[in-house]
Amino acid sequence: MLQYTIRRLIGMIPIIFLISVVVFSLAKLMPGDALSGKIDPLNSDPEYIEEMRDKMGLNDPIPVQYVRWMSGVVQGDFGDSFVHKRPVMELIGDRLPNTIILGIAALLITYLLAFLMGRYSGRFAYSVGDYLISAFNYLALAIPSFVAALVAIYVFAINLGWVPASGSIGSGVEPGTLDYYLSKAKHTVLPALVLGAMATAAYTQFLRNDMIESSRKDYVRTARAKGTKESAIYNKHILRNSIIPIVTLLGFDIANLFGGAIITETIFTYPGIGYLFVESVNARDYSVMMAIAMMLTILTLIGNLIADLLYGLVDPRIRLS
């Protein structure tokens, strides 16, 4: 396993290199640069802009610029944000915790809901409840996340007024106090619910089908034959076996969550990575955009690796090689 992991990680290096070339080329292909739109409006003197371009190295040959950027990236330095006038890593460091909180909350909601619904559906397959659950899942699968977000804001934030509709923290709360955490939780719950509750379909279906399949197996018949209670059969024998495969979906989810966060965060103006990305594309803030693109692509790679590793871990019949 360890050997496999190391080999996979080493195999990633050329891929990451290629990805960096793609990301850099795309950024260079974009019309305009950081200076064309966002310069100090009081000083639009072409000579000054040219001078700034020179200073920032934007007039150097492209390969030189690439090498300069890449050598920074390898050391964990993505340059400075032109809009925010701060190092990119600092900026991302500010926003990343918000996205991670949102992602973990969404994952927890997905797992909890899917667990409860899948367990019920698997045990009482083809019952009214099972049909209701599958109806919900069909609907959740069909509603685009931004529509779900709009409806959620309309119902919970505006009509019921339970939670705020935007931002990640209330104004004027001191960091570290109880109010701070409460405010944070209140701001996170709605976007997390939208991200999480809409993603349950695959898990629920997986758990349900696995439980139905398991319930026909010999060990279940044995348990029944020796008089085990029906609830114990389901909760102890079947569920334990059926819950494991779900874990493997986790790897793919990691990258999906960050991707999905782009839309959700933008709607809720939740200051995380996704929102930062949209902002930076709109403002032509290339260093930030490239950094986020690189990070999320590498995250996808790692997510796939985790998924493969979990497969091997969960099912010993699969040999990783």
Place this chain on the structure above:
Amino acid sequence: MEPSISQQTSPGLVEPVKPPKSQSPWALARRKFLRNKIAMVSLVFLLIVCAMSILAEPLTMPVEETAKINLTQMSKEPSAEHYFGTDKSGRDVFARTLHGGKTSLLLAFSITISVITIGTLVGATAGYFGGWVDNALMRFTDFMMNFPFLLFVIVLKSIFIESSTGTLIFVISVLSWTGTARLVRSKVMAEKENEYIMSAVSIGCSAPKTIFKHLLPNVMSTIIVQATITLAAMIVAETGLSFLGFGVPINIPTWGNMLQEARSPDVLTSKWWIWIPPAAVLTFTILSINFIGEGLKDAFNPKSNR
């Protein structure tokens, strides 16, 4: 009794009893699909939505009219004159929903066709030839799969200053053919081991002919199901991107562009008729496509007997 009857009837007089005509897999699938109530209702719904979108102009007004800002009719509630009311610029929401449907569905269908074409070509080539061709193509596919979809669509889209629907089709297609390619490859690899392929090759069928005439018709059911899934995903992608402002230019009505209005709190809070119609039509269209996909999957599956 029985033998006597058979003796009485001479073979020349009685019409030979035809063996029950065995149905082709397609006919079987069609019958199964027609009996699937949810799928049929969805299909009818989808056809109605498509028909109304195509007939948007005769039903309401020309598309140029929908863009006209009408200051006397701003934010009117639904009435007999405007079935769905008007939006903040006084444009008729009903007309825009229909025209929006035309753009959104046309885009989704175009993207789906191009995604399925690219994916099928790559997958079939890789699966049929195997060896280094397969290796090279699949490495490339795997590489493309690493790019998070939404993120890179936004990046690619920003490269084109002239944002038109054409660039959107191109940009989304470039990033979403990988899944289809993998699927078709695995199906083709399994299918090409059959004798009929071997015999086709042995009588001298060229590779393209073998692929298009013999292989692809037999993996077609998989491709069709994949196309329905892709269609639903592409409607989501287009509307989502338009909603974020990276999709279709804002002056063209699409469901995503119409929903963008709901980003202003005022519309979301107190002018529900502006954003609920496109949201509802969008959701039900995707739902119906999903049901049709399920129905097709079921119909093509010889093991299911619903």
